[in-house]
Amino acid sequence: MQNPDDILSIEDLTIHYETDEGSVHALNEVSLAMKRGETLGLVGETGAGKTTLARGILRLVPSPPGVIKQGSVFFEGQDLLSLSESKMRSIRGSRISMIFQDPMTSLNPVMTVGEQIQEVVEAHNRDLRQDEIIRQANAMLEMVGIPAERSHEYPHQFSGGMKQRVIIAIALACNPVLLIADEPTTALDVTIQAQVLDMITALKKRLNTAMLLITHDLGVVAQNCDRVAIMYAGQIIELGNLDDIFKRPTHPYTRGLLGSIPSLTKDVKRLSPIKGLMPDPTDLPPGCKFAPRCRFVTEACERAMPEPTHLSETHQVRCILAEAEVRNG
Amino acid sequence: MADVLLRVEHLKKYFDTPGGTLHAVDDISFDLNRGETLGVVGESGCGKSTLGRTILRLYEPTDGTVYFENQEITSLSNKSMKVLRRDMQIIFQDPFASLNPRMTVSEMIAESLLIQKIFTRKQGPQLRARVTELMDLVGLSSKLINSYPHELDGGRRQRIGIARVLALDPKFVVCDEPVSALDVSIQAQILNLMQDLQDEFGLTYLFITHDLSVVKHLSNDIIVMYLGQMVEKAPAKELFSHPMHPYTRALLSAIPVPDPDYAVDRVLLKGELTSPIDPVPGCRFAKRCPFVTEACTKADIPLREITPGHFVACILV
Ligand SMILES: Nc1ncnc2c1ncn2[C@@H]1O[C@H](COP(=O)(O)OP(=O)(O)OP(=O)(O)O)[C@@H](O)[C@H]1O
Ligand SMILES: Nc1ncnc2c1ncn2[C@@H]1O[C@H](COP(=O)(O)OP(=O)(O)OP(=O)(O)O)[C@@H](O)[C@H]1O
Ligand code: SF4
Ligand code: SF4
Ligand SMILES: [Mg+2]
Ligand SMILES: [Mg+2]
Numbered sequence: 001m002q003n004p005d006d007i008l009s010i011e012d013l014t015i016h017y018e019t020d021e022g023s024v025h026a027l028n029e030v031s032l033a034m035k036r037g038e039t040l041g042l043v044g045e046t047g048a049g050k051t052t053l054a055r056g057i058l059r060l061v062p063s064p065p066g067v068i069k070q071g072s073v074f075f076e077g078q079d080l081l082s083l084s085e086s087k088m089r090s091i092r093g094s095r096i097s098m099i100f101q102d103p104m105t106s107l108n109p110v111m112t113v114g115e116q117i118q119e120v121v122e123a124h125n126r127d128l129r130q131d132e133i134i135r136q137a138n139a140m141l142e143m144v145g146i147p148a149e150r151s152h153e154y155p156h157q158f159s160g161g162m163k164q165r166v167i168i169a170i171a172l173a174c175n176p177v178l179l180i181a182d183e184p185t186t187a188l189d190v191t192i193q194a195q196v197l198d199m200i201t202a203l204k205k206r207l208n209t210a211m212l213l214i215t216h217d218l219g220v221v222a223q224n225c226d227r228v229a230i231m232y233a234g235q236i237i238e239l240g241n242l243d244d245i246f247k248r249p250t251h252p253y254t255r256g257l258l259g260s261i262p263s264l265t266k267d268v269k270r271l272s273p274i275k276g277l278m279p280d281p282t283d284l285p286p287g288c289k290f291a292p293r294c295r296f297v298t299e300a301c302e303r304a305m306p307e308p309t310h311l312s313e314t315h316q317v318r319c320i321l322a323e324a325e326v327r328n329g
Numbered sequence: 330m331a332d333v334l335l336r337v338e339h340l341k342k343y344f345d346t347p348g349g350t351l352h353a354v355d356d357i358s359f360d361l362n363r364g365e366t367l368g369v370v371g372e373s374g375c376g377k378s379t380l381g382r383t384i385l386r387l388y389e390p391t392d393g394t395v396y397f398e399n400q401e402i403t404s405l406s407n408k409s410m411k412v413l414r415r416d417m418q419i420i421f422q423d424p425f426a427s428l429n430p431r432m433t434v435s436e437m438i439a440e441s442l443l444i445q446k447i448f449t450r451k452q453g454p455q456l457r458a459r460v461t462e463l464m465d466l467v468g469l470s471s472k473l474i475n476s477y478p479h480e481l482d483g484g485r486r487q488r489i490g491i492a493r494v495l496a497l498d499p500k501f502v503v504c505d506e507p508v509s510a511l512d513v514s515i516q517a518q519i520l521n522l523m524q525d526l527q528d529e530f531g532l533t534y535l536f537i538t539h540d541l542s543v544v545k546h547l548s549n550d551i552i553v554m555y556l557g558q559m560v561e562k563a564p565a566k567e568l569f570s571h572p573m574h575p576y577t578r579a580l581l582s583a584i585p586v587p588d589p590d591y592a593v594d595r596v597l598l599k600g601e602l603t604s605p606i607d608p609v610p611g612c613r614f615a616k617r618c619p620f621v622t623e624a625c626t627k628a629d630i631p632l633r634e635i636t637p638g639h640f641v642a643c644i645l646v
Pocket of ligand 3: 251252253288289290291292294295296297298301306318319320321
């Protein structure tokens, strides 16, 4: 059941894409809760279903082919999946803001960058004077590392990473209580990334905003998140706080993920990615979805998907090894 | 003697903007040997993509010269340039944006072969055989032959992009952040693939990225750019063991470490922003540099060879 401290509580969310090649099982009975003000990192290989989960929360899964098969998404106590479209629209962009993964497409090509930020500032502060709106919009631009004098330029005059930063500025100008950021810093170098993440953190503190941060960078997770959810083939296979995941990674996939990070200190000739590919989402194995790539696979793994095992109050994992460990003490 | 495939001399690309002239690439020079990889790193907006595109003449240079196999290409007619394009290719960051959503995997790879007239439509069986061969080379399962881009994940989309480029049998490839949008495990697979293809076909790469760790084991030399200029250049190992420019050092220290206990002691870059529009003389990093002195803003800081092969533009070193 929902906990009153939770700003977001997802239960059994299942989303499929019905395509000519079959039904893509992108999200399979995902349950996840977030507290006010916390930052939850969502990590997983490409195709794991991270974007589908993010869009599912906001009811922005493209349909067709996307179909929400079952589940509920409680936000501040109401089930978003049963709201009217107009109610939903008013929540998007005011209470919840989303930074989309492909930001280059979400800017308006015929408006200057400055006008686009001003528009959002104005929408959220109706009684501001025009010069104050411009001042605030320029400040947002500078905070993401772009000189204010460039506010008169159009998106096509900006580099990829600069466009990404404009999107971030717009999302933050909404003063959301929940921010869903889908790979927000992939195009940024680490110095700008640090600056932008510091800025997001400052805003989070001020407004007690919760953030679902989708990223493939475990370094970013370690430095910015409170908790981490690891996703594989449409399921959350491990969930814990930073120490749980980085010091006691338990699922074989999580361990593999931590082992495939390019190291700056060690001199490796070749990286050691986890062997193999994620299973075909139109034809998922019945048991553990990681079984075809797992070094520890046994027959039992292939029979049924392991249920979440609670290793501690904060740490849960879906793997038969953990199940056995807990059972045997 | 090193076999220089690409020589870039004093290359400049300026854009006109409402606020003035934007110096996107400002006097960049380097040599790139056949079969080697030159990494280009630098912050978002520093001119990396513009550099890559200007070399390929997808943008007309404002000034400077580019030689490809000893031929000056900056003054070639568009027609002769078109012929050369086959040898000089580019892979983009966002494979999705560069793929046609209404074409299947095999159609997209075939298109690449047809446009450059390597095959004609009449050669159906040969064309199909080559497409299959290319898919195999880049590790795309033949099951995906009729899939559309939106049905594929980022790693597989990038493999299509690579197959399309490989189809033309190029000598030189500008790789513009080809793995930035991918997660680490897929990144590693794609980087390994690119390395294998380089070994097999003797490809030469200009590898653009904002992520130092990506170019580390891939590059022979690395260039660090800041606001249109080259601020440091060194062999990859040397750059990591002896970074000299304050920006390079900040870049190395700001890399988020996947360890929650790691005390973040990154060199925080703060301060006012320098605009690339009509820049004033002096070091363009000065406003963010923790070591700035008066002399830094008096005149442009030249690039100097500090130790053999290691160039730095900073008055401190
Ligand atoms: N519009 C769509 N039509 C068909 N299949 C889709 C569609 N969008 C996503 N999928 C499929 O759903 C699965 C999950 O995709 P999703 O985009 O959620 O993954 P992701 O974890 O965000 O991956 P990435 O790291 O590449 O962004 C993948 O198999 C993908 O191919
Ligand atoms: N077509 C254009 N018109 C005007 N200005 C441009 C154009 N293309 C790029 N610029 C400007 O040139 C500078 C360099 O842009 P470029 O795209 O080369 O940066 P980048 O280093 O590739 O950045 P990123 O890492 O974000 O991709 C930026 O200030 C950008 O705004
Ligand atoms: S359940 Fe079995 S196959 Fe799945 S991760 Fe655990 S050991 Fe491996
Ligand atoms: S020249 Fe001066 S301002 Fe520029 S990097 Fe060196 S010390 Fe810093
Ligand atoms: Mg995604
Ligand atoms: Mg770029």
